[in-house]
Amino acid sequence: MILTEVNNPATAKEFIDLPGRLYKNDPHWIRPLDSDVQAVFDPARNVFFAHGQCNRWLLKDDNGHTIGRIAAFINNEKAYKNAQPTGGIGFFECINNQQAAHLLMDIAREWLQQREMRAMDGPINFGENDKYWGLLVEGFKPPSLGMNYNPPHYIDFFESYGFTKLYDQFTNFLDATIPLPERFTRISDWVMKKPGYSFKHFDKKHFDQFANDFRDIYNDAWSNFENFTPIEMGTIKESFRQMQAIMDEKIIWFAYHNNEPIAFVLCLPDVNQILKHVNGKLNLLGKLKFLWYKNTTTIQRLRIIIMGCKKKFQHHGIESALIRCLQQEVLPRNTIKGVELAWVGDFNEKMMAIHEATGAKRDKVHRTYRYIFP
Numbered sequence: 001m002i003l004t005e006v007n008n009p010a011t012a013k014e015f016i017d018l019p020g021r022l023y024k025n026d027p028h029w030i031r032p033l034d035s036d037v038q039a040v041f042d043p044a045r046n047v048f049f050a051h052g053q054c055n056r057w058l059l060k061d062d063n064g065h066t067i068g069r070i071a072a073f074i075n076n077e078k079a080y081k082n083a084q085p086t087g088g089i090g091f092f093e094c095i096n097n098q099q100a101a102h103l104l105m106d107i108a109r110e111w112l113q114q115r116e117m118r119a120m121d122g123p124i125n126f127g128e129n130d131k132y133w134g135l136l137v138e139g140f141k142p143p144s145l146g147m148n149y150n151p152p153h154y155i156d157f158f159e160s161y162g163f164t165k166l167y168d169q170f171t172n173f174l175d176a177t178i179p180l181p182e183r184f185t186r187i188s189d190w191v192m193k194k195p196g197y198s199f200k201h202f203d204k205k206h207f208d209q210f211a212n213d214f215r216d217i218y219n220d221a222w223s224n225f226e227n228f229t230p231i232e233m234g235t236i237k238e239s240f241r242q243m244q245a246i247m248d249e250k251i252i253w254f255a256y257h258n259n260e261p262i263a264f265v266l267c268l269p270d271v272n273q274i275l276k277h278v279n280g281k282l283n284l285l286g287k288l289k290f291l292w293y294k295n296t297t298t299i300q301r302l303r304i305i306i307m308g309c310k311k312k313f314q315h316h317g318i319e320s321a322l323i324r325c326l327q328q329e330v331l332p333r334n335t336i337k338g339v340e341l342a343w344v345g346d347f348n349e350k351m352m353a354i355h356e357a358t359g360a361k362r363d364k365v366h367r368t369y370r371y372i373f374p
Helices: 009-022 034-040 047-049 097-115 153-161 182-192 204-221 233-243 284-296 318-333 349-358
Strands: 002-005 052-060 066-075 086-094 119-122 137-138 163-177 197-201 250-258 260-269 301-311 340-346 361-372
Touching: 002 097, 009 034, 009 052, 009 066, 009 086, 009 137, 047 052, 047 066, 047 233, 052 097, 066 097, 086 097, 086 153, 097 119, 097 153, 137 153, 153 361, 163 182, 163 349, 182 197, 182 318, 182 349, 197 318, 204 233, 204 250, 204 260, 204 301, 250 318, 301 318, 318 349
Parallel strands: 086 119, 301 340
Antiparallel strands: 002 052, 052 066, 066 086, 119 361, 137 361, 163 340, 163 361, 197 250, 250 260, 260 301
16 A cells, blocks of 8 residues: 655646546435535635644555545644643545555654644644544435544544543534524513623625624634634635525524524534535536525525634523524524534534534534544
């Protein structure tokens, strides 16, 4: 077996195309948009290159066929906040062969060690953890947009190499055909009527204001979590740019107290119900297919990508009120059958409690591992 660095257009294309061959017989896999994956490795589009670096490799068998891939990352803003300097690996794919899998992990580890890292987390993304983050360990079913999907045997690849669980992130499922618990609606309705509170849905005509509100809330809400680094405006703009074609302004909500932004919920249609038909490509043919299926397909699921609330307003029922805003918007449409509530870490007890209060049930688990170098 031969390892090859991704360093030209041909190897970059092979990096993108490999999963299509590995998963060709898997009915659950949905190919991510090629352009979204390419953006991760494009310094002009990924602001993390301003304070980090990455590299990619392909693994070929003795006949020259590509059988695996991996990427390694160093985010200098986070690497040194751990007990040991820690990099990351991601975009791992491999045939069902432990030796091949471990060769890929070896080359990533060596690259990280050469740059003075002493551990690696994975599978992660060279960016925020709302996309391409964590190994699927429970709920092997079709993924939502940006969510990792992998076969169960990848778990053994990671654990046999020496990776151990760092934390789990849960996706819970809310059956929209069942009314929310009475206590939940009573509290949320009370909060929505309190003096000084207001709730607005996103309006792209005022993007800059909402983007600033998003950053203000996010950087306050998560500041106490371990290894937190403030989100950058470039990351927000790129994320919203990628969402533009599928965004529904009326399912992205912000809460304010005396005009101060205090909380948000970012929800998207489960557009993978359409994107599964374009095979990752939004070229001319892909765009035509997308428009056709967009106009002929009724999307029945939504996904709450992220929720956040400033610390001083937590435990005030604001997040519940935002979920209630969503419910009041989508139920009259009579099309939405379910909502994925994601992407909550097992360390986030507050958000776990909110999910439980809605009646949502566990649907998927993605695990982030850590391997400390010997």
